Amino acid sequence: xxxxxxxxxxxxxxxxxxxxxxxxxxxxxxxxxxxxxxxxxxxxxxxxxxxxxxxxxxxxxxxxxxxxxxxxxxxxxxxxxxxxxxxxxxxxxxxxxxxxxxxxxxxxxxxxxxxxxxxxxxxxxxxxxxxxxxxxxxxxxxxxxxxxxxxxxxxxxxxxxxxxxxxxxxxxxxxxxxxxxxxxxxxxxxxxxxxxxxxxxxxxxxxxxxxxxxxxxxxxxxxxxxxxxxxxxxxxxxxxxxxxxxxxxxxxxxxxxxxxxxxxxxxxxxxxxxxxxxxxxxxxxxxxxx
Numbered sequence: 001x002x003x004x005x006x007x008x009x010x011x012x013x014x015x016x017x018x019x020x021x022x023x024x025x026x027x028x029x030x031x032x033x034x035x036x037x038x039x040x041x042x043x044x045x046x047x048x049x050x051x052x053x054x055x056x057x058x059x060x061x062x063x064x065x066x067x068x069x070x071x072x073x074x075x076x077x078x079x080x081x082x083x084x085x086x087x088x089x090x091x092x093x094x095x096x097x098x099x100x101x102x103x104x105x106x107x108x109x110x111x112x113x114x115x116x117x118x119x120x121x122x123x124x125x126x127x128x129x130x131x132x133x134x135x136x137x138x139x140x141x142x143x144x145x146x147x148x149x150x151x152x153x154x155x156x157x158x159x160x161x162x163x164x165x166x167x168x169x170x171x172x173x174x175x176x177x178x179x180x181x182x183x184x185x186x187x188x189x190x191x192x193x194x195x196x197x198x199x200x201x202x203x204x205x206x207x208x209x210x211x212x213x214x215x216x217x218x219x220x221x222x223x224x225x226x227x228x229x230x231x232x233x234x235x236x237x238x239x240x241x242x243x244x245x246x247x248x249x250x251x252x253x254x255x256x257x258x259x260x261x262x263x264x265x266x267x268x269x270x271x272x273x274x275x276x277x278x279x280x281x282x283x284x285x286x287x288x289x290x
Contacts, residue, residue, distance in 0.1 A: 023190050023225055025157040026114045026134035028074055030192065031225045036259045036278040039116065039227065039267040040065075040073035042105075044098050045090075048082040050232070050244065053269050058101065062108045069113055072275035075135060077267060078102045079118040083139045083170050085201055092121045099124060103131050116159070120167050122146035129154040137161070137267075139170045141182055141196075148188045159227050160187065161194040164201070172201025176212050180219070187224060192265060194227045195219055199234055209235035213254070220262025227265035230254050231274070248273060256281035 022031040030037055042064060043053040055061035065076050080098040081090035090098070099117070106115060116135035117128040122144045125136040129150070136156055138147050141163020151158040162182040164172045173179050173196065183193040195212050198204070213235070220226050230236060236254050237247035248270055255266055255274055259281025268274040 019223075020225075021223060023157055023192060025075070025190075028114055030157070030264050032220070032262055032264060034264070036263070036282050037074040037265045038072055038271060038275050038278065039075040039077050039265055040068035040071075040271050041077050041079065041231075041267060041269050042068075043079040043082070044101055045079055045082045047084075047087050048079070049084055049086075050269065053079075056101070058104055058108070061101075061105050065105065065109050065113065068271050069110070071271035073271050075114045075116050075265075077116040077118050077135075077137050078105070080124065081119075083118075083200070085169075085172075085199065089120070089168055092123055095119055095121060095124045096127060099127055102128070106132065120144060120170065122150045125156075125158075126150045126154070129156050135159070137194075139163075140167050141165075141170070142186055143167045143170075148186060148191075151190070152188050155190070157190045157192060158188060159192045159194050162196040169201055171196035171198065172203055173208075174203035175208070176215055179212060183219065183224075184222065191224050192227050193219065193222065193224045194229065197228060197230050197233050197235065206235040206238055209233065213258075216258060216261040216263060225264035226262065227267060228258055228263050229267035230258065231268040231270060252277040256284070260285045 020032040022029050041053050042055055048054050055064050080095045115133045116137045117133050118137040119125055120140035136151055137159040139161050141160050142148055143163050143165050162173055162179040163170055179195050197209050231251050232244050232247045236250040240250055252273055255277040259278050266274055266278055
């Protein structure tokens, strides 16, 4: 392909991107016409199965946040409880109690750090937004009907993970069509959509995750930016017979592919490595670093 043809291809892709809106999160631009964004994970939940992500000590949590930002994280998503299907969900009051530690962490880190709160409850989201959070990661897909109302009220970005309508069963969907439907209605102006990769319930199989990943372009053609959380997920590691601890390489391969397909945000535990993989996908998709 000569230089002229490359220029034409880039121009066409740039034009196509104009139909995709940008979401502003505390000055950070998210969307297909911007570089991929990395969301780092900080779990305050001792019950979470991935132990390296858990930080319940204030000093260690602050250090972890600072390290993730240094490594290239654009957003830090603070999880208050585990969404693992084998673990009973925390109540709203229990999450509010854990939010107090999150607020202490916020007070100790740089004011410019963009924080997201992972929750299923609108009251928890509102408390965080009042304290200066810029983003909500709703793992139950607006099963709490007040969630989009609260996020609109505070002009906050919100991730809507495809949900089943049940606060106790996040992401438990049985087909790509169900996932697609859940991500095409009841959205705010600043909603980022998440196709809900992972074994959220009996209906959520590895084959469904694979098929959803194959159809990522379909989700990325919608008007809302797409976030995915695929870090060390079962459907990837099972493809190569790896344990969770040894599956970073497959996560990175999938990250580059996902960005090439049009994904805007990658949620991950492995910041610097994921950033590199995302940028490879971005350059391949755009033919340029700009």
